[in-house]
Amino acid sequence: MTTSSAGKAVTKAVLFHELGGPEVLKVEEVPLAQPGPGEVLFRVEAIGLNRAEALFRAGAYYYQPTLPGSRLGYEAAGVVEAVGEGVTGFSPGDAVMSVPAFDFGVHGVYGERAVLPEEALVRRPEGADAVTSAAMWLTYSTAYGGMVETGGLAPGDHVVITAASSGVGTAAIQTALRIGAIPIAVTRGEAKRERLLELGAAHVISAGSEDLVKEVKRITGGRGAELAFDAVGGPGFAAVGDALVPGGTAVIYGTLDRRPVQLSMNWPLSVHGYSNGAHSRDAAYRRRSAAFIGSGLASSALAPVIAETFDGLDRITDAHRLMDSSTFTGKIVVTV
Numbered sequence: 001m002t003t004s005s006a007g008k009a010v011t012k013a014v015l016f017h018e019l020g021g022p023e024v025l026k027v028e029e030v031p032l033a034q035p036g037p038g039e040v041l042f043r044v045e046a047i048g049l050n051r052a053e054a055l056f057r058a059g060a061y062y063y064q065p066t067l068p069g070s071r072l073g074y075e076a077a078g079v080v081e082a083v084g085e086g087v088t089g090f091s092p093g094d095a096v097m098s099v100p101a102f103d104f105g106v107h108g109v110y111g112e113r114a115v116l117p118e119e120a121l122v123r124r125p126e127g128a129d130a131v132t133s134a135a136m137w138l139t140y141s142t143a144y145g146g147m148v149e150t151g152g153l154a155p156g157d158h159v160v161i162t163a164a165s166s167g168v169g170t171a172a173i174q175t176a177l178r179i180g181a182i183p184i185a186v187t188r189g190e191a192k193r194e195r196l197l198e199l200g201a202a203h204v205i206s207a208g209s210e211d212l213v214k215e216v217k218r219i220t221g222g223r224g225a226e227l228a229f230d231a232v233g234g235p236g237f238a239a240v241g242d243a244l245v246p247g248g249t250a251v252i253y254g255t256l257d258r259r260p261v262q263l264s265m266n267w268p269l270s271v272h273g274y275s276n277g278a279h280s281r282d283a284a285y286r287r288r289s290a291a292f293i294g295s296g297l298a299s300s301a302l303a304p305v306i307a308e309t310f311d312g313l314d315r316i317t318d319a320h321r322l323m324d325s326s327t328f329t330g331k332i333v334v335t336v
Contacts, residue, residue: 002259006302008031008032008100008205008248009031009033010029010030011030011033011111011112011113011309012027012028012029012030012111012112012313013027013030013071013108013109013110014026014028014071014072014073014108014313014316015068015069015070015071015072016029016057016065016070016072016162017067017068017070018066018068019057019059019067020037020057020058021058021320021324022316022317022318022321022324023317024031024300025057025072025316025317027291027314027316028179029318030111034043034082034146035082035083035117036115037085037086038083038084038085038087038115038117038118039084039087039089039117040083040084040115040116041082041083041095041110041113041114041115042078042081042096042110042116042308043078043079044076044078044082044109044113044336045076045077045130045133045162045333045335045336046076046077046078046079046130046131046134046140046335047110047333047334047335048074048075048076048078048134048135048139048167048312048332048334049075049333050074050138050167051166051215051254051256051305051323052230053072053073053074053104054320054323055218056072056105056137056325057071057072057103057320058154060092060258061210061308063103063105063126064105065105066105066106066119067181067222069107070296071104071105071106071108071111072104072105072108072109072110072136072185073104073111073114074098074100075097075098075100075109075131075134075137076097076098076109076110076129076257077097077124077131077134077148078095078096078097078113078114079093079094079095079096080092080093080095080096080202081113081286082233082241083252085089086302087118088223089120089121089241090121094123095124095133095171096121096123096124097110097121097123097124097133097134097136097137098114098116098120098121098123099116099122099137099138099139099286100118100120100138100276100277100280101119101120101277101282102116102117102120103335105124105319106197110313110316110335111313112313119201119281119283119286121201121281122137122286125293125294125297125298126294126298127298128283131306131309132246132297132304135167135305135330135331135333136293136302136304137289137293138168138276139167139168139171139278139304140171140174140289140293140296140302140304141276141280141289141293142168142171142172142253142274143168143175143229144175144292144293145274145276145279145285146172146253146274147159147178147179147181147227147229148278148292149183149247149279149288150160150251150272150274151227151251151283152162152227153176153181153226153227154178154179154180155179156180156181156182156228157182157226157227157304158181158184158219158224158225158227158229159175159176159181159182159184159228159229160184160216160225160227160229160240160243161173161185161186161201161228161229161241162186162228162229162231162240163186163187163230163231163232163283163292164186164187164330165185165192165196165328165330166231167197167304167305167330168231168253169231169327169328170183170199170221170304170305170331171293171302171305172229172302173185173196173199173200173201173219174265174296174301174303175197175302176203176253176287177200177301178301178302183201183202183203184201184203184204184205184210184219185204185205185224186204186207187204187205187206187207188206188207188208189206189209190206190209190324192204192329193206196277199305199329202310203215203219204219207236209254212240213239216243217243220245222325223245224243224246224266225243225245226244226245226246226248226325227249227251228240228243228248228249228250228251229251230250230252230254231252231253232254232255232256232257233254233255233256233261234259234260234315235257235259235260235261236261237250237264238262238263238265239263239264239266240242241263241264241265241266241269241271242264242275242281244264244266245266246266246267246268247270248266248269249269249270249271250264250269250271250272251270251271251274252272253274254295262283272295288295304330304331305329306330306331306332307322307328307329307330307331307332307333308328308332308333309323309333309335310332310333310334310335311333311334311335312334312336313336315334316334319332319334
């Protein structure tokens with residue numbers, strides 16, 4: 001926090017004034033807002049990057065930024081500095097992390113400080129540092145909420161995980177193992193096969209050179225998988241459904257392929273669209289996810305895979321360039 005030439009408190013934040021690539025992101029001084037009723041001001045220590053933010057920056061997310069001067073960012077870890085009237089769950093000094101229960105064009109957490117509604121924060125797991133905390137909530141709550149609560153993943157089930165080298169994908173592998181399920185990781189090429197096996201994938205399928213349906217059937221002895229957890233959508237979603245047992249479940253949580261989603265005719269088939277933002281607005285869901293994540297971290301069953309950590313807000317453009325490259329495995333974090 002600094003003071004402007006006019007004597008007002010200001011802080012640094014990442015804004016963008018036009019749609020485009022990483023180069024549109026600018027670090028600027030903005031007025032330091034004070035928390036209103038039901039809001040919490042926290043000092044940001046680390047920011048976790050998510051694919052949604054690259055889509056939002058480019059105008060390809062499911063809602064549009066308000067330009068100029070859009071904020072950005074769903075996920076951050078920090079320390080509470082002040083609370084507004086009526087806030088009972090947090091006090092100054094509490095270590096917290098944000099959950100995606102807000103419009104990040106308005107409340108984006110890419111900055112030195114952020115003000116969020118009380119329900120958009122949870123306490124950091126005991127003993128978790130800022131980088132670990134910034135890399136945890138969205139990935140693991142998406143994997144837990146999508147596969148376990150929505151998809152009904154059970155011990156012994158085979159689960160097909162697409163975009164398996166992403167932050168959510170690596171969290172999904174660990175979550176499946178913790179449940180006692182068998183993760184089948186799907187990636188676009190051979191380059192990440194060994195790393196995904198090291199991270200616990202029971203099997204890895206290269207979508208670029210192997211037939212997804214044939215490989216899943218081979219792995220499962222001709223049965224098919226019980227669950228698919230898909231981040232891609234598009235026409236390829238039909239093959240994801242074809243790889244399931246009759247009566248299987250496909251959960252789609254992302255649309256990396258922006259073309260219309262095609263459905264499998266492998267009926268009966270259950271298809272669910274999973275929204276972490278919608279689930280995170282429910283207090284009971286936040287409590288269950290926090291318990292799953294916290295206990296998993298404490299037992300070492302869950303451990304965020306950090307692809308790279310960038311030091312300082314001025315590295316946000318570099319971090320977004322890496323995210324756009326899709327050459328990494330795990331989660332990208334920026335410290336503040």
